[in-house]
Amino acid sequence: MDFHPADLRSSSQPSASDREDRERSYQLFLSLYRDHRDLFEELAELDAPSQVNRLRRSTRYVQGIARGQQAYLITNLIDGKTRSLLQHQMIWLMGRDAQAALPIQDQRLSRRHAAIQYASRRGFYIVDLGSTNGSFVNGMAVHGRQRLQDGDRVRLGGFTFDFFVCHSTQIANSVPQELVTHLDSFPLPDDTESSFSMQKDALALSPNRANGYGQEATVVAAPEGRGDD
Numbered sequence: 001m002d003f004h005p006a007d008l009r010s011s012s013q014p015s016a017s018d019r020e021d022r023e024r025s026y027q028l029f030l031s032l033y034r035d036h037r038d039l040f041e042e043l044a045e046l047d048a049p050s051q052v053n054r055l056r057r058s059t060r061y062v063q064g065i066a067r068g069q070q071a072y073l074i075t076n077l078i079d080g081k082t083r084s085l086l087q088h089q090m091i092w093l094m095g096r097d098a099q100a101a102l103p104i105q106d107q108r109l110s111r112r113h114a115a116i117q118y119a120s121r122r123g124f125y126i127v128d129l130g131s132t133n134g135s136f137v138n139g140m141a142v143h144g145r146q147r148l149q150d151g152d153r154v155r156l157g158g159f160t161f162d163f164f165v166c167h168s169t170q171i172a173n174s175v176p177q178e179l180v181t182h183l184d185s186f187p188l189p190d191d192t193e194s195s196f197s198m199q200k201d202a203l204a205l206s207p208n209r210a211n212g213y214g215q216e217a218t219v220v221a222a223p224e225g226r227g228d229d
Helices: 005-012 016-035 037-046 049-057 177-184 192-203
Strands: 061-067 070-075 083-085 091-095 114-119 123-128 135-137 145-147 152-156 159-166
Touching: 061 114, 061 123, 123 135, 123 159
Parallel strands: 061 159
Antiparallel strands: 061 070, 070 083, 091 114, 114 123, 123 145, 135 152, 152 159
16 A cells, blocks of 8 residues: 555644544533632642642641530631631531631632531531532532531532531540659640630630520521522
């Protein structure tokens, strides 16, 4: 069979069908990147070993803790610092609203995007409040109310965090007295007492607020329309 250079040139040229396939693939990638930008950025950072520790330190999370009839959240979504969030109705709003329990300044979120709610003896639930860009748990869209499980991946618009839940407490075994004595022989840093006192005071509840976590009121109702941007 005769072969001519012109045949090579023509075979190397992408056909119109190939160009259309590439364009569709590119548009699909752009769509996936827009909707899952945080995930793509995390994967890119994992390519650089030096970035792994920084990625771990920046992991965003919310942990729900239930104690009898009451519950509270521990999270680092506010200024990147770990803190406890007490709310007497056990409803924590999330969105761009500065008055939300979890204010998240991300333009992909609605002002009142979603809420985490604790139902006594049943668990923590996430409720999408008619947001524009939706709420998702493990990649599945939230319609109405959905129970959160330990280790769930939650995405609000394009903002993601991990959710953990603690329903029970386990009492550890006592430490031998000789080990306690040994540990007590190590001096504490100078700032230990002051920082611990500040944290303890922040969590302290006066007797008349023990059941209410304060007097502020938050009302959550799923709107009929879409969330406001």
